[in-house]
Amino acid sequence: MADTPWLTILGLGEDGPEGLTDASRAALQEAEVVIGPPRHLALLPDLAxxxxxxxxxxxxxxxxxxxxxxxxxxxxxSGDPFWFGAGTVVTKALEPGEWVALSGPSCFSLAAARLGWGLEGVACLGLHAAPVTRLRPLLAPGARAVVTLRDGAAVGELAGWLAGEGFGATELVVLEALGGPRERVRRVTAGGYALADVQHPVAVAICVAGTGAVLGAASGRGDEWFAHDGQITKRPVRALALSALAPRPGELLWDIGAGSGSIGIEWLLCHPTTRAIGFEADPGRAARARENALRLGVERLVVAEGRAPSVLEGQPLPDAVFIGGGLSEALLAQLFGLLPKGTRLVAHAVTLESEALLALWHGAKGGSLLRVELAEAGALGSRRGWKAAYPIVQWSVVL
Structure with missing residues (x-):
């Protein structure tokens, strides 16, 4: 640990030195080097x-x-360096004693002050370097968010995307250069967006309205949310799988035989800090899983192409594993030899052979063995009848 900090991370607002504290002014006066974006450097007075x-x-x-x-x-x-700012990235490479931070008000706080919104009930997202689809799980009438965007063109892209999702009635409050002499606040709807002169830095406050589809908050989202070729864990079975996997904040999932990516995607939707790696041997399915994840706002799904168990080598060890495809004696043997104590494992079987394999391992390792038979009402001539799906056997165990 360093004796004294050599680096001061200074949050600068759009009002330049006018909004600085005495400590921030002193840091600038004593500095040998000031480094930052040209826009910020231009706001400073003459310095040695x-x-x-x-x-x-x-x-x-x-x-x-x-x-x-x-x-x-x-x-x-900009503003608060540790709220979707550069501070977090920089301090990861430093010892605690090497730096000190002097934060200013964030653009989120400034936006709330202009709108009278309580930030505790507002989603705050940094989309200046992330896709707008990250908003997809939040889209529901009445929901509010404040997002940062890279430039004026990105505001138009956001409006077009919202309209395309069926939320063209959403009100957008375009907030430019908050806190400075160039500050400007304008209200438009996503469907009627026609601004062509939006200047950086820009944030947008969003009040969602419209008739677009709303993504549910519970596990077992409808199958229609996932593009697939038939290789998908169906909604009721997916809900059972997620219940057994029991996602917790910060945990990593291995989804073996990812198919459409639905299990990994639902795992990621449970909490913003969860992580998931999907393993898929078919390149077309792997690409489709990535597209599904991007569209549903969890582009952080990692899809590794290859066949288990060999594709698992060198991967970060998970907290939970789901086997939806590729079940074999060799795979189970490798997992039990590789994974640490406490890892949760859930495996599904459809064929008699894979069912027998799970029964054998359940007898040896314990856990819970569940057989699920589902039937759905459908047309049967002029009447209705039950159409049964193949039974699913689920084995869940803690190593």
Whole structure:
């Protein structure tokens, strides 16, 4: 741990030095180097410090910053550097004693102050470097969100996407350069969006309205949400699988035989910190799983192409495993030899051979063995009857 911080991460608002605290002004006056985006550097008064523009893409600036160790450096960031800002990325590469942060008000706080919204009931998302589809699980009439976007063109893309999803009646409050002399606040609807002069930096407050489809919050979403070729764990069985897998915040899932990706996607929808790797041997299905994940707002699903058990080698160890395809003696043997104690494993079987395999392993390892038979009402001539699906055998066990 360093004795004294060499780096000050300073949150700068659009009003430049006018909104700075005495501590922030002192840090700038004492700095040998000030590094930040050209837009932020232009807001500063005359300083004795050397000015260095942070390059694009952002990652290229990290080696430049680290080479400044030993000098008194101020790094400029927007508002609160630790709310979808650069601070988190930078401090990961530093020891705790090497840096200090002087935060300003975030654009989310400024937006709430303009609108009278309580942030505790508003989703706040940084979409300046993420797809707008990340909003998809939140789309329901009356829902509110504040999002940051990369530029004015991205605001138009957001409006078009919302209209395409059936939420064209959504009110958008376009918030430009909040807190500075260029501040501008305008209200439009997504379906009627026609602004062509939106300036960076920009945030958008969203009040969802419309008749688009709403993605449910419980496990076992409808099959129609997932593009597939028939290789999908159906809705009721998926709900049983997620219940047995029992997702917890921050945990990693292995979805073996991912198919459409529905199990991994539903796992990720449970909490924003969950992670999932889907393993799929068919390239077409793997691509479809990625597309499903992107469309449903969980593009963080990782899909590894290959056949288990060999494709599992070198992967980060999971907290839970679902086997929806490729079940074999060799796969179970590898998993029990590889996975740490406490890992939750859930496997589904449809064929007599795979059912017998699960019965054998259940006898040896314990856990719960469940046989599920489902039937759905359908037309039977001029009347209705039950159409039965293949029985599913589910084995769940904690290693």
């Amino acid at each position: 410090a050397e000015r260095v523009a942070w390059p694009v893409p952002f990652a290229e600036g990290l080696p430049l910053l680290m080479a400044m160790r030993g000098r008194r450096v101020v790094m400029l960031a």
